[in-house]
Amino acid sequence: MVQNEYRDMCDTYLMRNFSRDILITRGKGARVWDDEDNEYIDCVAGIAVCSTGHCHPKVAEAICRQAQELIHISNLFYIPGQAQLAKRIVEKSGLKGGRVFFSNSGSEAVEAAVKLARVRTGKKRFIAFRSGFHGRTYGALSLTHKEDYRLPFTPLPYECEFVKYGDLEGLKAVMDETVAAVIIEPVQGEAGVIPAPEGFMEDVRKVCNENDALMIVDEVQTGFGRTGTWFAFQHSTAKPDIITMAKGIASGFPMGGIVAREGLEFLPGEHGGTFNGGPLACAAAHATIDVLEEIIGDIERKGARFRDGLAAYNPRQRGLMIGITLGDRCAPVKQYCEEHGVLVNCTSGNLRLVPPLVITDEEIDQAVRVINEALNS
Structure with a gap:
């Protein structure tokens, strides 16, 4: 055909809600091929999803x-590999004594985080940041700025106020003891790869503590090695109450969680899902x-190689997330x-590069x- x-x-x-012009038929590592056998280096990776590249043999075999x-x-029964995966994720997160709830996507993970914040705090208000993206389902959309x-x-179902990203005084101005949680991306991906200003994650944590609010860190795009650490908040000393995750967790197999x-x-009875944390997803995530674990130590070096190669255009870079403002x-x-061939x-007038973490020099x-x-043309 x-x-x-x-x-x-x-x-x-x-339904014609996506804009696209290439039919990708196969992939291997950081390369993909279209239906006419044209080859591309993939610096999109399913939007930061294909963390181990396309069709990694260990993942495919698993x-x-x-x-x-x-x-x-279904979760009416114990699921093979699920408990072991939860243990590994808790250990990678550094949240001692933490517990995992699995979902099927990043939006579902945010929905779970918001529900958990509501039910445990008894509060209804949320604070998020301008230019932030947390998903398109109704609850997640309540926290998405665009x-x-x-x-x-x-x-939309949740009351949410939006503050300029990095504006501590603006956050303090809208924060009080009626706020259930503040949700923040350590690096705003949809906005064009905007890292949180130095010290801002710690400032958000302090403000949450002072007002008995939870801190939700959205790691859907940044988690699982994307920025050179298991989670991007680990570039700071802040400890979140809830972490959302998806995208790179299972190399393209649909999975998310908190x-x-x-x-x-x-x-x-407070939350659930038929497909959440199923056997195939857990197998893909383990692999x-x-x-x-074998490559995470080299991710920052690879990102710096991108940054240095594009230095003339003032790229923003955190691990293998690179953004350049182009309008x-x-x-x-x-x-x-x-x-x-690339x-x-x-996104939002920015060039965003989020290639597979296995991309070669x-x-x-x-x-x-x-x-x-392209930039010089």
Whole structure:
């Protein structure tokens, strides 16, 4: 089936809420191929999802092996690998005594975090940050700032006030003891890779403590090695009450979840899900963590290689998250890169690079050369 025929079929049978122009048919490592066998270095990675690259043999083998034993059983029963995975995640998070609730996506993870904050604090107000993104389901959308996403669906279920990212005084001005939680991304990804200002994570933690509010750290995009640590908040000394996660947790198999500190958990019947933490997802996540344990120490160096190669354009970089402000130039730069074998992403007028964490130096240098050509054209 040629690309035009497939596009016509998509336009006929799928809701047309996505903009796309390439049919990717296979991938390996940090490279993908389209239906015409054109090869690309993938600096999008499913939007920071394919952490171990495409079809990593250890991940693929783990999924295949589990699929031959048990695909689904539901949380009415103990699920193979689930408890061990929760233990590993708690240990990676550093939240001693923490507990995990698994979900199927980042938006679901945020929904779980918000529900947990509401039910345990008894409070209804939330604070989030401008330009932040926490998902598109109704509860998560309540905490997502961008008006294009929010306004068509108002009124939204949760009361949320938005503060400028990094503005401590602005946070203090709207904070009081009626706030259930503050939610923050350690690096704002959708906004174009904006790291929290130095010390701001610790400041948010202090303000939450002073007002008996929970601190939710959204690690959906930044978690599982993306920034060179298991979780991006670990670049600071702040300890969250709840961490949300998804994307890179299982190398592309749909999975998400939260970790909550000791003493903060759902009680029976307060939350649930049919597919949450299923056998296939757990197998993929275990294999993903196995691979990441081998490479996490090299992620910051790879990110610095990207940063140095693009230094003329003042990139923002934290691990393998790189952002460059381009404004209206972003779309033609993206197009040039695609035409020359590199996939990149535009978000909010910024070029965003979130390649597989297994990308090689040779692939970084090739991607940097094409991106520089695009920026100079």
